[in-house]
Amino acid sequence: MSEWLALVLIILATCGAVFLFAVVRQRRAGATEDPSETPDVIEYMTMMLGVVYAIVLGLAIAGVWEARGSAEDWVRQEAQALHEMDVRAGVFPPDVRDGIRADINGYVDYVLEDEWPLLVDHGELGAEGDVLLRELREVITGREPTTVRETESYQGLIDQLARVDEARVGRAQSAEPTMPLAVWIGLVSGAVAVIGMVFVLQIRRSGRELLLAGMFTAMIAFLLFLVYHFDAPYSRGLSDVTESYTRHFPEAGGDS
Template sequence: MNPLILGLLIVVVVAAVAGGTAVLQQRFSPPQNREGYNEVAGSVFEIVSVLYAIVLAFVLIAVWEQMQDAQAMTYEESGALVDVYWAAQDLPDENRQAVEALCLEYANWVIEEEWPAMATQRDTGLDGWEMIDEMRGQFNQAIDVTDQTSLGLSQDAEETIAVLSQSRTDRLNTAQSGLSAVMWLVLIAGALLMFGILLLFGVPGRLAHVIVVVIAAAMVALLLFSVYELEYPFARGVAVEADAFRLALERMSHVR
C-alpha cells in the first residue's frame, strides 16, 4: 500500500480511537470532577511532553539521516563498480573481458537478487562477495611484477575494489540496522503516557478537550509512523531504490 495512504489511515484510526476514548471518559467522569487535577496534570504533562518530544525528534532525525546516508552509499558503491570496469580496460583482453563480465553480473545481481532480499530483510548470501574476490583475482593475475606501470595499475585497482567492498559492507549493515526493541518501547510507552495525562485534564468545554486529545494523538501517530517507515532504508514504503546500479549499468554500456 502507498505509504501516504497507509499513514493517513493510521492517523485517522488513532485519532478516532483517541477521540472515542475521550468521549467515553467524559460520559463516566465529567470535566468538573477532574478540574482539581489540572495543576498537577499540567506540570507532569509539561515534563513528559518535553522529554518525549526530545527523544522522538532525536530518533526521527537519526533515521532520516540514515536514509540519506544509505542512498549515498548506493551511489558510492555503484561508482566504485564503474571505476573497476574502467580500470579493466588496461588489462590483457582475457582478464579485461572477465572483469567486465563480473562488473555487469554484479550490478544485475544487486538489482535482481539483493534488493528484493533487503526489502524483506533476508540474508543476501555470499555471491556478491565472491564476484568481488574474483575481480581482485583477475587484476592480480594480470600483474607483471617487473613492470612499474602494471604494478601501479594493480595498486589503483586494489584501492577501487576496496572502496567497492567497503561500500557494500556499509549497505548490507545499514539494511539490517533498525531501532532496538527498547527504543520502540520508549516511543510507544511515552506516547501512551502523554495520552493518559491528557485524559486527566478537566477542560470545561467537552468538545475542546476531545479536539485537544485528537490533535495530540494524531500528531504523535504521524511521527511514529514516519519513524517506522524510515527505520529500514531498503525496506518498507519509502525504501531506497536500486537506481544507482541501473545508472551504473548504463554507464558501463558506454565504456570504450
C-alpha cells in the same frame, strides 16, 4: 495495503479513540467536574513528560534518518567504485579488460536481480556476491602490469575493489533495523502516557479542545510512523536505491 494508507487508517483510528474516550468520560463525569480543580503539579508533570518524550522522539527520528543517509551512501559508494573499476580496466589488453568488465557486470547483475530482493525481504546478502568479488579480485591480480599506465590503473583497481568490499559490508549492516525492540516499547508506551495525561487534565467536550487533542494524537502517530518508515531504509525508507547502479550500468539487471 500501502503504508501511507495504513498511516491514514491508524491516525483516524487513534483520533476516533481519543474523541470517543473524551465524550464517554465527559458524560460519566457529569456537570460537577471542574477542570480548574486540576492540581498544578499534574500540569507541571504533563508539561515535563511532553518535553522529555519530544526529545526522545526527536532523537529517534534523527537516528533513523541518519541511518537512511548512511545506507544510501554505501550503495552510492559501491556503484561508483564499480564504475571506476570499469573505466580503469580500459588500459589493459582486450582479453584482460574484457574479463574484468565481464566480472564487474556479472556482479552488478547479481546485486540487482538476486541479492537486492533478498536484502529487502530478509535484510541479508547472498553468499554468491562474495564469490563473485573474489573471482573479480583473482582476475585483477592474475596479471602483473607491464606498462606505466597499467601500473597506475592496477593500483586504482585494487583500491576501488577495497571500496566495493567496504561498501558491501556497510550495505549489509545498514539493512538491519536501527531501533531495537526496547526503544519501540519506550516510544509507544511514552505516546500512550503523553496522550493519557491530556485527559488527566480533565479535557472537556468543546470542539476546540477535541480538535487540539485529535491533532496532537495525529502528530504523534505520524512521527512514530516516520520512525518506522525509515527504520528499514532499503525496503521502505529509500525510493529507488538501485538507480545508483543502473545509472552507471544501464544494461544491468535485465528485466528487473
